[in-house]
Amino acid sequence: MLKSLKESKSWRPFSWLYRKSGLKSVVYSRSLKKLVRTISIEDFLRLSNPSLVLKRKSAPYNLSMPFQIESGPMPFEDQQAMLKILSFLDPNYVFEFGTNWGVTTAIFAQNTSPSCKIYTLDICREMFDEETIKKDRELNMVLSKENVGWAYKQLQEASKVKQIFQDSLKLNWKEADYPDFFDIIFVDACHKYNYVKSDTENSIKKLKTGGILLWHDYYPDVSAWTDVFRYINDFAKTYQPVFHLKRTHIAAWIKA
Numbered sequence: 001m002l003k004s005l006k007e008s009k010s011w012r013p014f015s016w017l018y019r020k021s022g023l024k025s026v027v028y029s030r031s032l033k034k035l036v037r038t039i040s041i042e043d044f045l046r047l048s049n050p051s052l053v054l055k056r057k058s059a060p061y062n063l064s065m066p067f068q069i070e071s072g073p074m075p076f077e078d079q080q081a082m083l084k085i086l087s088f089l090d091p092n093y094v095f096e097f098g099t100n101w102g103v104t105t106a107i108f109a110q111n112t113s114p115s116c117k118i119y120t121l122d123i124c125r126e127m128f129d130e131e132t133i134k135k136d137r138e139l140n141m142v143l144s145k146e147n148v149g150w151a152y153k154q155l156q157e158a159s160k161v162k163q164i165f166q167d168s169l170k171l172n173w174k175e176a177d178y179p180d181f182f183d184i185i186f187v188d189a190c191h192k193y194n195y196v197k198s199d200t201e202n203s204i205k206k207l208k209t210g211g212i213l214l215w216h217d218y219y220p221d222v223s224a225w226t227d228v229f230r231y232i233n234d235f236a237k238t239y240q241p242v243f244h245l246k247r248t249h250i251a252a253w254i255k256a
């Protein structure tokens with residue numbers, strides 16, 4: 001019925017309302033079969049280590065930016081979730097797709113042991129011409145080279161971080177001095193389907209057994225970044241179980 005309504009001439013005035021009211025995302029999400037189960041962070045961490053005694057660490061992270069950031073860093077509740085995950089794990093090696101201002105990188109740097117090494121990858125504006133940047137919504141978020149990683153560079157722990165400037169589609173693990181395996185990999189770069197797929201496939205190869213793969217911008221109601229939702233659900237058809245962490249936009253998988 002909705003299909004024939006959309007095809008009729010009288011649909012046009014309602015189209016805006018349909019999108020803006022959130023009804024479109026509700027209808028869309030219901031049309032997709034969800035294979036990703038929502039669980040609490042505590043339950044997810046218990047799965048990653050059944051004997052885990054959950055200790056709670058308060059959030060020490062408070063880094064104010066000298067300017068207004070309209071988009072880029074993940075929302076506060078997701079940053080809190082990341083802190084909780086890190087406070088229960090003690091990773092030696094972390095890899096991040098998508099540095100941006102370096103807020104999540106700073107969280108990794110401040111909440112891991114001094115010997116932990118963090119690799120973070122991004123592109124920068126200098127790698128593109130202005131025309132290309134204007135045409136591609138994903139590239140709106142791309143920062144100039146000097147701003148990429150601004151937040152973590154303010155920290156003493158910055159020495160734990162290795163910055164990589166590269167299109168994630170071109171990532172080749174053999175090209176640089178990467179460790180054999182990572183304990184945590186965080187996928188938060190380009191949101192297009194083929195990029196999330198490529199970043200995930202690269203991650204699986206380099207994640208240690210028992211290691212954790214995290215994706216950002218997983219919206220279970222499909223209200224944003226629909227390609228991320230679609231890819232992770234496709235991934236879950238083969239790699240069960242995949243979880244959505246309650247009250248966050250983070251999806252997670254443990255390599256068995």
Ligand SMILES: C[S@@+](CC[C@H](N)C(=O)[O-])C[C@H]1O[C@@H](n2cnc3c(N)ncnc32)[C@H](O)[C@@H]1O
Nearest residue numbers: 073074098100103104122123142167168189190
């Ligand atoms: C959502 S931001 C990352 C936010 C960051 N993790 C945080 O919460 O602080 C996404 C980043 O992905 C980068 N990006 C987009 N396309 C990319 C690509 N093809 N390869 C690598 N990075 C890319 C953008 O430049 C942007 O900085």
